[in-house]
Amino acid sequence: MPSTSALSYSSYRTYLECPLRWKFLYIDRLPETPHGYFTFGRVVHSVLEELLRPLVVPSARRAGESDSQRTLDDWQSRARAAAAPALMSREQMLSQYDRSWTGEGYTTPEEEARYRTLGRDLLTRYYDRLVREPPQPVAIEQHLEARWDGIPIHGYIDRIDRNPTGGLEILDYKTSRELTAGDAKESDQLSIYQVLVESNYSEPVGGLTLYHLRSLTPLRVPPRDRSSLTTLYDRMGTVSDGLRAEAYEPTPGRHCSRCDFRSICPEFRTVPVSDETRLRDLVDRFDRLRNEEARVGTELRDTAEELHHAAEELGIHRLPGSRSVAVRRREEAWQYSLEGVRPELDRLGLTSRLPTGRPEEVRRLVRDPSVDPELRRKLAETGARRVKWYWELEGTAGDG
Ligand code: SF4
Numbered sequence: 001m002p003s004t005s006a007l008s009y010s011s012y013r014t015y016l017e018c019p020l021r022w023k024f025l026y027i028d029r030l031p032e033t034p035h036g037y038f039t040f041g042r043v044v045h046s047v048l049e050e051l052l053r054p055l056v057v058p059s060a061r062r063a064g065e066s067d068s069q070r071t072l073d074d075w076q077s078r079a080r081a082a083a084a085p086a087l088m089s090r091e092q093m094l095s096q097y098d099r100s101w102t103g104e105g106y107t108t109p110e111e112e113a114r115y116r117t118l119g120r121d122l123l124t125r126y127y128d129r130l131v132r133e134p135p136q137p138v139a140i141e142q143h144l145e146a147r148w149d150g151i152p153i154h155g156y157i158d159r160i161d162r163n164p165t166g167g168l169e170i171l172d173y174k175t176s177r178e179l180t181a182g183d184a185k186e187s188d189q190l191s192i193y194q195v196l197v198e199s200n201y202s203e204p205v206g207g208l209t210l211y212h213l214r215s216l217t218p219l220r221v222p223p224r225d226r227s228s229l230t231t232l233y234d235r236m237g238t239v240s241d242g243l244r245a246e247a248y249e250p251t252p253g254r255h256c257s258r259c260d261f262r263s264i265c266p267e268f269r270t271v272p273v274s275d276e277t278r279l280r281d282l283v284d285r286f287d288r289l290r291n292e293e294a295r296v297g298t299e300l301r302d303t304a305e306e307l308h309h310a311a312e313e314l315g316i317h318r319l320p321g322s323r324s325v326a327v328r329r330r331e332e333a334w335q336y337s338l339e340g341v342r343p344e345l346d347r348l349g350l351t352s353r354l355p356t357g358r359p360e361e362v363r364r365l366v367r368d369p370s371v372d373p374e375l376r377r378k379l380a381e382t383g384a385r386r387v388k389w390y391w392e393l394e395g396t397a398g399d400g
Contacts, residue, residue, distance in 0.1 A: 005243070006145060006152040007236060009189040015239045020250040022243075024261045032260045034105030040115045041175040043100045044213065045158065047123060048173065049141045051093050051130070052159065054086060059138035059162065060202040087134075090127045097123055122175075122213050129216055136162040138201075146199035148233060151240050157193050158211075160201075167206025170197055171218070179212040184219040191224050191232050304391055324393045331388045334359040341378050348375065359383075 015022040024030045088096070097119060106112035139160040146153055159171040170193045184190065190208040197205050209220045224232075252267045262268040271279055307326060311317060317328040338345070338357060345351045350371070354361045365371055366380050 006154040007239065008153070008155050009192045012192070012236055012239050013188070015242065016235070017253070017255050018251045018259070019242060019248045020265060021255075021259055021261060023248040024264070030261065036104075036106035036111055036115055037175070039102060039105045040119060043097070043102065044119055044123065044175055045141075045173060046100050047093060047097045048126070048158075050096055051088060051127070052135075052137055052140050054088075055134060056137045056140055057162075059160075059168065061200055062202055087131070090124065093123060093127055094120060118214075125216055126213065135159075136164070138162050138168065144196040144200045146196050148195050148199070148236070151233070151236055153192060153196065153236070155189075155192055155196050157196065160197060162203075163206040165206065167204045168197055168201060169207045169209060169220075170194060170205060171209045171211050173211045173213055175213050177214065179210055179217075179219060181219050181221070184208065184210040184221045188232055188235075190221075191229060194223055195229065307391060308389055324395045327392045327394050329390050329392055331390065333386045333388070334363070334383050335386060336362045336379070336383045338362070338379075338382060341375070341382060344375055344378070348372065350375075 011022065011026060014025060025032070101116060101119075103112050106115065137159050139157065142157045142160060144155060144157060157170060158173045161169040161171060163169045170190060172187075172189060172193065187208075187210060190210065194205050194208060205223045207220050208223060209218045211218050250265055250267045256262060256265075256267070259265070307319060308328070311319065311328050319326045319328075336357070336359060338354065342351070345354065348371075350365065353365055362379055362383070366376050368376070
């Protein structure tokens with residue numbers, strides 16, 4: 001796997017959507033066109049980070065390889081030793097917002113102005129809520145790494161709170177227009193964050209929240225159970241295997257409409273003018289031959305069928321033509337349907353003798369005198385003989 005081996009949520013999602021786009025982004029490091037809504041999200045996140053940082057009282061982390069176990073008491077005494085945290089004023093927060101603002105990615109000045117006003121409004125309402133109901137964050141914009149049963153993962157978590165009823169609460173801010181409870185329920189991002197927090201913190205995860213900033217609505221769901229984490233782990237394993245094998249095939253779909261790399265993607269690249277005529281002729285020839293192939297195939301089947309009826313009727317297997325002789329041949333194949341005898345095979349410990357269920361394996365069992373005769377009889381009765389007739393030509397030109 002390349003150096004970008006630890007999977008983040010966005011890397012995992014990008015690869016699932018299109019491995020080639022993943023390569024353009026993570027290996028070739030091609031830049032994407034900036035978009036205003038991403039810039040907006042980044043600015044709001046950075047202001048919230050500054051705003052909430054003074055409230056952080058770290059929680060005990062698990063000891064890493066080069067780390068000694070730290071306890072909540074250690075952190076609390078450190079936190080007490082520091083100067084009493086002061087929340088910035090609303091005006092200070094808005095000045096911070098103005099300083100952080102950047103017009104990158106907006107398509108028109110009107111669009112930028114609209115987003116800028118939205119951000120001021122959203123942050124002001126968020127601030128008022130924060131003063132009324134201050135949270136207990138143990139970490140803000142926390143980068144965490146872990147190995148999830150061999151798969152290295154990492155992520156930046158917007159906020160981890162101490163839950164008043166015990167455990168840790170993971171929050172991810174969303175500046176998008178729409179967000180539903182279903183999004184929180186199905187978010188792979190929150191699941192990955194749960195694994196990261198469980199691997200790095202001593203306290204258990206008590207809840208997962210997508211926080212819809214435009215409406216100040218926390219969409220909270222309980223932590224994922226083991227079976228849904230296992231399902232996600234399997235998908236991440238598939239991604240991890242694909243990366244290890246350097247499999248970067250393009251996977252076109254609706255997502256292509258927002259992909260910046262269409263001009264270099266084999267699915268969308270256009271033929272150079274110098275090759276246009278040659279390749280158009282080649283495609284036309286291929287198209288013509290395909291149609292011819294289909295027509296010849298149908299005619300061949302119909303003629304063989306007619307010959308078959310004639311051979312049946314006359315009881316003759318060799319039919320002379322003017323240049324060759326058509327010879328009727330027979331191919332036999334046995335098929336066994338084992339469903340009905342499976343329980344008995346399992347009970348007698350014979351299932352391993354039919355690893356693929358192929359007719360040769362069944363026939364071997366049927367012939368084996370050490371196998372219960374009754375079972376052998378039943379096995380034999382599940383068999384049906386299929387006969388296929390076909391024609392060969394003898395004495396065609398070139399046969400000598
Ligand atoms: S255009 Fe579509 S198929 Fe091509 S790289 Fe982008 S997402 Fe993948």
